[in-house]
Amino acid sequence: MDLTTITSPSFLKDLSNKELEALAQDIRTFLIEKCAQTGGHIGPNLGVVELTLMLHKMFDSPKDKFLWDVGHQAYVHKILTGRASQFDTLRQFKGLCGFPKLVESEHDEWETGHSSTSLSAAMGMAAARDMKNENNYVVPIIGDGALTGGMALEALNHIGHAQTNMTVILNDNEMSIAPNVGALHSILGRLRTAKEYARAKEDMESLINKIPVVGGKLAATAERVKDSLKYLVVSGVFFEEMGFKYLGPIDGHDFEALETNLRYAKEAKGPVLVHVITKKGKGYKPAEEDTVGTWHGTGPYKMETGAFVKSAVKGPAWSSLIADTVTKLAETDKRIATITPAMPVGSKLEGFAKAYPNRFFDVGIAEQHAATMAAGMATQQMKPFLAIYSTFLQRAYDQVLHDIARPNLNVFIGIDRAGLVGADGETHQGVFDIAFLRHLPNMVIMMPKDENEGQHMVKTALDYNDGPIALRYPRGNGLGVPMDKTLQALPIGSWEVLREGEDASILTFGTTIPMAMEAAEALATQGIEVEVVNARFIKPMDEAMLHRIMQSGKPVLTIEEAVLAGGFGSGVLEFASDHNYHNDIERIGIPDAFIEHGSVNELLAEIHVTTEETIARIQKLVQQK
Structure with missing residues (x-):
């Protein structure tokens, strides 16, 4: 099918599942070809082709509201809403945005770029719908990684308590940018393997529906049996305890299973969570085999081999330089520990994690927790290095102010991707950190002219004992300058x-x-x-x-x-x-x-x-x- 002829997703309603399978293959081929030229979030999008097709078949966008959490997986949605002809300009200057964008299409209901916001926004849209007595579906699509964010859990709590009509799609590919961590990830792991519960629950509900209503006593007993079964087979059905009807886990690449469960979700009252298991990178071998997040988002690559097209660089990658220097100093200073909010790959901390696993902490998508954890560590005379992108540090502003700067704790904040970052656009430009840190008492902020000065600034930060200190460093590579063998601390405040x-x-x-x-x-x-x-x-x-x-x-x-x-x-x-x-x-x-x-x-x-x-x-x- 010529995808550039698509102007609206309404045509999907007339397609059979066999026709949808052919279309899914066309979309995968299109994405692999286009992203090879422009780069982009190829892995997440290859994983949601069938899911996106079925969502648009079962619901009526833009009347029904789709909210793509983070937005890494919205390319298929963009194709189905008439933007395939613009994919040659994806993430290019004045071209198609890599994330949902309100001004691009009436089908983009929510702008994203940071994780864990979709459920709160969906609650706002659903509340507005109900206040206006309108009739439409609100459908946030959130990944298993984004679900670990505190804001998502706050929203789950509210939605479940309010019993708001909403269909939440949990797109579970077992991995966000990096392998997921945390107790909630373990809960999802148990649910993924709980096929016995899913089958038993269906059988029990079928039996209950056949029970005649005679005083309700027998039916109530049957409900208790069902609840007991739930706890017997699955250790803690988290979402049902939060007030959601839980459907799944289902195969996110099976059109029949998707259609059946989405139809049930549409008919149900109150909040429903549809747990969909997908394969990140599906349909492209290099992306399917990725286990560390390399194919989450890429630059251009050679489609035939998966080899990345690399531009000529002079110096080391800034993230590697800073992380490697911290690792080097940690060899002799046992107080040094590193903390990252789900970005060990981006911040190049794999070497530190391997060398000092007991001093490395990936806390998941939890920037606020990461900052205050670093503060707690500093109260115990440790030397925490909080490696965090500038755009994500924004999310922990209060923790930096209240928990780090106010008590004047020795936390070293590595502000990665400081300055303009390019193709990811306005949600990721690291241009606000100076303005929101400079006014904080006790804060030191520095940025090196080259990678040699950068390594000395790492030494400066880890030697500093008078409060918080932040080191900004850009995306990309250094200048290729000679590197001093011996590290020296710079005088604070010296130009x-x-x-x-x-x-x-x-x-x-x-x-x-x-x-x-x-x-x-x-x-x-x-x-x-x-x-x-x-x-x-x-x-x-x-x-x-x-x-x-x-x-x-x-x-x-x-x-x-x-x-x-x-x-x-x-x-x-x-x-x-x-x-x-x-x-x-x-x-x-x-x-x-x-x-x-x-x-x-x-x-x-x-x-x-x-x-x-x-x-x-x-x-x-x-x-x-």
């Missing part, structure tokens, strides 16, 4: 002059330093000598150097790959105001907007964080002076 210049000063750090240096060299050919400062400590700032610069009367330009509001440049302005300096100060950074998907260079050009803009701003400042 570094990379280039002398009497006409103006550029204050910047991290990924924007090469831009500043390139601009300064170009300006020198015009007779404008610009000082470039590696402002590697964002907080505390190097006040001695700031006084020197301000007292010289030179104009100042700050550059940051982070939001301007409340960011590093704001701190420089505050310093100037507090000390009554009147230098001309301008800022370059992320504007007051969410930055969508595209390559990092394309995005920087779009928002004018470029060498050319730096040159133009310095020319203007010098001319004003």
